[in-house]
Amino acid sequence: MSDQPSVRPAPEAPPALPVTFRPGRTRGVLLSAGLAIFVVITAVAMLLEELSPGERVSFVFTGALLFAVAALLARPKVVADEAGVTVVNIAGRRRLAWAEILRVNLRPGDPWVFLDLSDGTSLAALGIQPGIARQRAVADARALRALAETRTAAPGDGV
Incomplete structure (x- = not known):
């Protein structure tokens, strides 16, 4: 073990809005x-x-x-803009304000991203899925997470 504290890499800057995430491959x-x-x-x-x-x-x-x-x-996508996120899944579409998104999750083994919402539910976002292009899905999930964190931070949080 080293005596030096572990250094966590700086979070990536969120992408410019509007941005569309979809499983291209x-x-x-x-x-x-x-x-x-x-x-x-x-x-x-x-x-x-x-x-x-x-x-x-x-x-x-x-x-x-x-x-x-x-x-x-092939329809699923996630569209982020200044006002929030639109999740388009196979048979439905849901519009969310940034404040409704508490967490963006893509855990090992998950078939797609899950959004933890302020009403206590979770929403599958099939537009970011690691099926064929895992690295792309991880990068897209991180970008959406960074957007959600910067958009839902309260003023004065230092984010």
Whole structure:
């Protein structure tokens, strides 16, 4: 053990607002896969001569439906601006004032960031997820945490 006190690195400066956090690689994979599925199913529908026009339409509709599901899964994002944060998840959107966010958490093993809120609940923010790009998610979580800490600090706290 050393006699010197441990030195904690200085917190990073928060990014300029507005800023959008979204899982870029995951989004790219989902949209690319969805498009590829749509193209392949549509091509199969057009190449199979024994299909009736109604069956071809159902193939194309199925491909479009699968692409829509992939696009829905690629939807999550977190948008921070001067007034607060908008969390867009797969099927919902929630607007939060900075004062509502008590803590930004991304613990080892978490599938995405969780926001601890002033009403005692926790909100999943799927727009920051370490699935494919862990380092990016950690950096984004730290940036959002820095923004939340600077925006919710009371005047005179020295932050």
